[in-house]
Structures are given as structure tokens and as C-alpha cells.
Amino acid sequence: MTSIPFQAKEIALRKLQHMSDEYIQINPFKKVPAINDSGFILTESVAILTYLCNKHKKSNWYPTDLHEQARVNEYTHWQHLNLRLTGSTLFQTKVVIPAIKKQPPTDHELEKWYKRWQGSTDGLENVWLNRSSYLAGNHITIADLLGICEMMQPIAAGYNLDTKKFPRVQDWMERVKKETQPYFDEVHVVSMRLREKILKEEKQKIY
Incomplete structure (x- = not known):
């Protein structure tokens, strides 16, 4: 998609590999992702994406035009306390925390974070996608990569997008998925398996 060369290094969060002494030397915050570019170690997804685009001159993904770049930055700053926070917390509340504590989530907590995700x-529907066809303009950028990944967290947890309420979001997601294939499906194989498992379990509870 970008032709930027890389060597993938998988970190199994379920095995707590991000908590190992070796990984802490890379990211002392014990989070993913992180990159090591010939000895230059960088953490945080937004910083990594902008760095790679700047280094490899991928201005289609991270524009060099001042105004276009500012639109990408505007979205990436907004997402941290909005879509990223609400989507990831909803996923953690329904999937991660119950797995750690060995007890189901409360309806109150699920409803609270579901409403915040909505x-x-x-x-997205009435601000970002109301003024342009993509989150930061009229073509796909790293803002869209970040945005759709955050949207996929609640979906992986078994939730559905309300397509009647959010038609622009639905259309945008379909276009981003199409433009990033086959990588989109490859990246989300595990999360879609989780979704299928959750939906199957919920269906069994009903019957």
C-alpha cells in the first residue's frame, strides 16, 4: 500500500510479552506499537505514522500542504479523548476486564461506554464526515487509518454500527476498507474471530 519496507515483530499481549524486560527497553510504557528504525526507537501510533510518511515522502497519506496537514493533525489530536478513548474503553469493559477478573461486566458500565462511543x-457523522468525504479531506490519509481501527474495536466486541443513524460513517468505512485491501482483512482476522465468538455466545444465552 505504501511500499515502505519493514520487518514485523509480533508482540503477544495475551502472553504479556509487552511486560517483559526486553520490551520495556523499547517502550517503558509497556504499550504497542513501537518501531526501531536503525536504532531510532519511536512509540505512539500517530507519531510513528507521521514519522514514516515524512521520512519516505508519502505525502498522499500525510500531506505536506500546510492546511491539509493541519486537518490530519486536527483529527489525530481530537481522537485521543474521543473515539480512541470511548471505543477502546468499551472494548476493554466488555472483553478485556471481564477476562482478567473472571466475571461479566455490569450493564451499567457497558451502557455508559456504549453511549459515549455513540x-x-x-x-464522525456530523462533523468530520459532514465537511469532507474522508476524516481530513477528500482523499484517504493516516487519519482514516487511525479512525477506522478505533471503530473496529467495539465491532470486534460484538457491537454493530447503527447504519440508519450514521450513514456517512458506514459509507466512509466501506470506502476505507476497499482502499486498504487486502491489508484491512489481514489485520482484522483475529478481531473478527473474536466478534464471531462473542456473537455466538450471546445467541446461545438468548436461547
């Missing part, structure tokens, strides 16, 4: 999705 609020963030409304921001």
Missing part, C-alpha cells in the same frame, strides 16, 4: 461516532 457520541464519538456522532462526531
